[in-house]
Amino acid sequence: MEELLDPELGEVRVFLVHDDNKPRKLKHNLGHRRLLTFGGAYSNHIRAVAEAGRRHGIETIGVIRGEEHLPLNPVLSYAAACGMTLTYLDRAAYRRKHTREVQDWLRERWGGDVAILPEGGSNAAAVRGCAELPGEITGDYDVICCPVGTGGTLAGISAGLPEGRRAIGFAVLKGAGFLAGEVARLQREAYRRTWSNWEINLDYHFGGYAKSTPDLERFIAKYQVERTYVAKMLYGILDLVRQGAFAPGTRIVAVVTGQPSTSVAACGAPTGFDSGEPRCLR
Template sequence: MTSLASLHPQLPSPLYEVEDERFGRRGLRLVLKRDDLIHPELLGNKWRKLAPNLRAAAGRTVVTFGGAYSNHLRATAAAGRLLGIPTVGVVRGEELADRPLNPSLARCAGDGMRLHFVARSVYRRKTDPETLAAILRAADAEDAYVVPEGGSNSLAVRGCQELGEELRGHADVIALPCGTGGTLAGLAAGLAPGRRALGVPVLRGGFLADDIRALQQRAFGGPRGDWSLDGRFHFGGYARATPELDAFAEDFEQRHGLPVERLYVAKVLYALTALTGENAFPRGTTVAAVITGAPFAG
């Protein structure tokens, strides 16, 4: 097994200020925390969440979970190839097994991940011990190390605490897109007193706050840091976008020369811009956006 250190992650990740008149005229500074530059294949929060779990796996097969377009599955598959670790991806949707693989799952398979498709009704119960045991038996992976959907467990949350620590002294409000909530749970714990984290959920449902509190309870024994969620900017839910969001992302790319990933990053940048227009931040505030990933190249 190749060591994680040999992959040469760029940590701490770079922090860049961008000149954007929509923020400047309100007396705000906008900085981008470029977690997408940590590693070319284990982008952003995926490195922070996966690295501690891969150390714990100690070379065993890693089993994890995701949908057909899961960034987490792709990152886990890439990690398996780079480190020489077998990986199994449990994919939501048994019907997908009879279809050609989409580009995301094809990349996973190309990186050596063995894909195991399960019915959506089974997938919803994947955290139930009996259901999980049955999935592992069916996938011929009973002795594997299991990483939850999105990579969010106590190890991942503590790994993301370093993100908050890296931002100390650099920003007053730190915004990031949220899927399973693990990155926000850790980031908030690492921030300095008086600083706050703002999560922008990319899924509909309004359930994420309870999940984040539960993750912090398991990782730290109780709540940590000042954080909140704004659920207005999911644009229809996970893997959804709209012409309005696409137009915003294209404009941001032209203004700043930064390729904007649509499913997560565009939503947090849009949210910060909209909140700035609502005068949500006092003059003199430095706001940071965590760039958690880059557009998928196919």
């Protein structure tokens, strides 16, 4: 763990744990011969699935939101180079990708044996992978925090927490009240029960997914952190500390799920909400 040193923290201590949640989400999802998943044109989830498919000899299919644009951007080029077959859904159909109608059509097209992984990778198997994280943290702590896009990471962390600890997720998108239901649903699917040791803070989305403000930009420049997820979580933690939300002596672990990245504007035009997937290239 790396301690975040900032005089504004006072007697509260914050420790950074760097952990890429993509491999955790995929770890228990790789026992298939063929795997189909969804994402936007700049989705790190698409990239991660393609890479895992190449490494483990799994045939992968990426269903990309919107129309094909050639030449492929670097994310999709990398996915294709890993052997992923790319296909596209128009935005109306993409919004219905979770429905039985669309999934039956996809299985008819790609084969009944294809396993379908949700956008962002959050399912019961992903939750079980993320639940392993708390057990790998060697230092003592009271609270663990993580960014929340689809809810899978928080659902797993909560399930794996030792007794007496609690988890706080920081939503990175606007209007994310539905995420509490998603976290509970994922826990039920993974363990047939839910936990009460977690909460989601909705106050630090800064206008919505991949949106920012001058205040957040200054924070990113100061701490040199990934902007879509990590910056919003860390800003929220420090702001809550300033407000006295944590008792003196509280030890907080902040899960850093990404490295510093360039801005969305520098990467390309936003393509719409991607269920917790960054649109910018790292």
